[in-house]
Amino acid sequence: MEWNEKQIRILEIAEKLFAENGFDGTSIRQISKEADINIAMISYYFGSKEKLLEALLLYRTGDFKMELESRVAKEQDFLKTVEDIVELVVKKIHRNRRTYKIIHFEYSNENRNIDFDSYIEQKKENYKLIQNFVERGQKAGVFAKNIRTELIIPTVLGTYFHFYYNKRFFQSLQYLNEPADIDQYVTEILTPHVQKTIKALLTYEV
CATH class of the missing domain: 1.10.357.10 (Tetracycline Repressor, domain 2)
Known part of the structure; x- marks a missing residue:
């Protein structure tokens, strides 16, 4: 799968926060703030936090x-x-x-x-x-x-x-x-x- 620059930015920030705070301890709002990307854009690309994690697995593996x-x-x-x-x-x-x-x-x-x-x-x-x-x-x-x-x-x-x-x-x-x-x-x-x-x-x- 091809990833654009914004998607990669979101995935890498999500990876960092999931590893530091856990999946439950990380919100889409936190990811949005640290990545400096609108929440709506994250929802557009990935749909949900669960789908974001699924995309992260595919991105890294x-x-x-x-x-x-x-x-x-x-x-x-x-x-x-x-x-x-x-x-x-x-x-x-x-x-x-x-x-x-x-x-x-x-x-x-x-x-x-x-x-x-x-x-x-x-x-x-x-x-x-x-x-x-x-x-x-x-x-x-x-x-x-x-x-x-x-x-x-x-x-x-x-x-x-x-x-x-x-x-x-x-x-x-x-x-x-x-x-x-x-x-x-x-x-x-x-x-x-x-x-x-x-x-x-x-x-x-x-």
Whole structure:
């Protein structure tokens, strides 16, 4: 989906406020004021706060499938492709961690009247890409046979979010005093660690 400049401004301000105040703690009026855009314009583009959140999910996750396709389509060593996929996922969630925080909280709220169908369909398509890649690796004799493909991405996400939600501990432990230090740690330490973990899971035969 193509987004114009005003829509992107609204989505990014909404993301910031949802992450800081929660979905219930943020009003359309607050979003309008901070984005310096008329409330009527927000209603025109998105209709409601729930529809605004649905649009935010698509805005932040919509291009992931294309990026993933480009990684798995490369003619290169299977294990190098695994490294590329892990790097992509970690970069994506680190850059968009506010949105993922909102998604995880709202998705678990069964009383919320938000349509996650498009988001779920995107996740299914991404899973199929990884499943096909794993099957090719198995046929080539590179990957083990007993792989739970549906748990590969959750393993990556689990490692990242453990770090993210325990950031103060890691800041103290690893002397990560500035935001740039955290970015560097994610890129140079956490990502290679997860790459090794996933490669081990894919190649270890029980």
